[in-house]
Amino acid sequence: MIVGVPRESFPGERRVALIPGVVPNLVKAGLEVIVEAGAGSEARYPDADYVNKGAKIVADRAEVFRTADIVVQVLCYGSNDRTGKADVPLYRRGQALIGFLRPLGDVHSVEEIAAAGVTAFSIELMPRITRAQNMDALSSMSTIAGYKAVLLAGDTLPRIFPMLTTAAGTITPSRVLIIGAGVAGLQAIATARRLGAVVSAYDLRPAVKEQVQSLGGRFVELPIEAADAQDAGGYAKAQDEAFYQRQRELLGKVVAESDVVITTAVVPGKKSPVLVTKEMVAAMVPGSVIVDLAAERGGNCELTRTGEKIVEHGVTIFGVINLASTVPYHASQMYSKNLTNFLLHMVKDGKLQLNLEDEITRSTMITQGGEIVNPRVREFYSLAPLAAQSKEANS
Numbered sequence: 001m002i003v004g005v006p007r008e009s010f011p012g013e014r015r016v017a018l019i020p021g022v023v024p025n026l027v028k029a030g031l032e033v034i035v036e037a038g039a040g041s042e043a044r045y046p047d048a049d050y051v052n053k054g055a056k057i058v059a060d061r062a063e064v065f066r067t068a069d070i071v072v073q074v075l076c077y078g079s080n081d082r083t084g085k086a087d088v089p090l091y092r093r094g095q096a097l098i099g100f101l102r103p104l105g106d107v108h109s110v111e112e113i114a115a116a117g118v119t120a121f122s123i124e125l126m127p128r129i130t131r132a133q134n135m136d137a138l139s140s141m142s143t144i145a146g147y148k149a150v151l152l153a154g155d156t157l158p159r160i161f162p163m164l165t166t167a168a169g170t171i172t173p174s175r176v177l178i179i180g181a182g183v184a185g186l187q188a189i190a191t192a193r194r195l196g197a198v199v200s201a202y203d204l205r206p207a208v209k210e211q212v213q214s215l216g217g218r219f220v221e222l223p224i225e226a227a228d229a230q231d232a233g234g235y236a237k238a239q240d241e242a243f244y245q246r247q248r249e250l251l252g253k254v255v256a257e258s259d260v261v262i263t264t265a266v267v268p269g270k271k272s273p274v275l276v277t278k279e280m281v282a283a284m285v286p287g288s289v290i291v292d293l294a295a296e297r298g299g300n301c302e303l304t305r306t307g308e309k310i311v312e313h314g315v316t317i318f319g320v321i322n323l324a325s326t327v328p329y330h331a332s333q334m335y336s337k338n339l340t341n342f343l344l345h346m347v348k349d350g351k352l353q354l355n356l357e358d359e360i361t362r363s364t365m366i367t368q369g370g371e372i373v374n375p376r377v378r379e380f381y382s383l384a385p386l387a388a389q390s391k392e393a394n395s
């Protein structure tokens with residue numbers, strides 16, 4: 001079977017789905033790897049390195065799609081809402097497609113992918129089980145984004161992060177607040193601490209308190225408790241507006257005292273809750289910085305503009321999207337390793353074996369044989385369960 005790696009086409013995207021280092025593992029498993037010319041160059045993986053590791057370089061993008069049995073991308077159509085549509089006519093019936101597909105973003109792209117007859121696997125639906133940890137690309141990208149968010153803030157802030165005692169006087173450390181202490185938030189805490197900032201973090205899941213503290217952060221305790229904070233997968237559950245309103249009131253003072261606020265509070269498949277209002281921004285010291293990692297789904301700050309950097313009340317607000325792409329070498333390395341583990345999980349004797357008894361395959365597969373087959377995706381869009389699925393549910 002042939003695995004094809006097209007060049008990423010989303011504007012500004014610099015990652016590549018597979019790096020040369022993983023090619024020998026795939027070849028050993030009986031797969032051939034073809035790579036569109038220049039696919040890795042933005043991430044500093046030249047074509048020659050792919051060839052040295054046993055891959056073949058193909059000049060024409062259409063040929064990659066025509067030849068490959070499995071196409072692997074970072075941003076497939078769906079998550080690539082700008083240029084991804086151009087790939088749809090290139091898909092081949094029966095071909096497998098693996099990457100970020102944002103299946104809970106927009107039903108039309110999922111329908112088009114299904115209609116093209118490809119068997120698509122959405123890497124963001126990877127179940128959060130121990131067995132799948134080394135395939136969890138969402139966590140990998142969040143790790144990179146959490147790190148980079150701190151650097152972005154540090155680069156913009158008119159202050160330094162650490163405390164310094166010098167002959168020219170004492171410099172007080174900067175105060176960094178992280179709202180949402182999941183994978184990105186925890187990495188942001190660790191990075192800001194390494195740079196010497198005083199770090200606090202808040203999350204509605206009380207379970208993260210110890211993790212925050214073990215990284216040297218102060219856990220912000222608010223006198224408010226989410227009724228049902230987290231689901232079985234470890235994700236936060238959506239709360240009602242009254243809860244978010246109370247959160248905003250209680251967070252106001254902590255936000256006003258912070259030089260940097262990094263927000264990462266998201267709820268899968270939902271618009272991000274607004275936790276930092278425009279009044280809270282106005283109360284911050286001019287020169288402060290907000291990096292809103294939830295910007296892609298509306299943002300945690302009321303003033304955030306997705307994809308833009310703005311200054312309001314003297315506060316710089318980054319509505320960043322796709323931050324992992326700005327660290328393309330390591331982001332690609334991690335993504336590539338996750339994808340390789342996923343491929344090796346499904347490929348047996350050089351063939352893709354789709355075992356739907358397996359939770360990893362079943363949770364990630366969203367389309368097959370012309371239909372949207374994923375129960376979670378069908379339910380999300382209120383599509384009737386497929387005949388086989390309703391039979392299963394009744395048995």
Ligand SMILES: NC(=O)c1ccc[n+]([C@@H]2O[C@H](COP(=O)([O-])OP(=O)(O)OC[C@H]3O[C@@H](n4cnc5c(N)ncnc54)[C@H](O)[C@@H]3O)[C@@H](O)[C@H]2O)c1
Nearest residue numbers: 128129139180181182183184203204205234236264265266
């Ligand atoms: N394989 C595994 O077992 C596995 C893999 C990855 C992550 N996880 C765990 O899953 C959890 C979530 O990870 P994630 O980073 O993907 O989450 P995420 O990106 O979905 O959310 C980021 C954080 O925002 C928080 N949040 C949501 N709404 C909030 C609100 N109103 N106020 C404050 N905080 C809010 C969430 O609790 C979460 O910690 C973490 O505990 C992580 O360790 C487990």
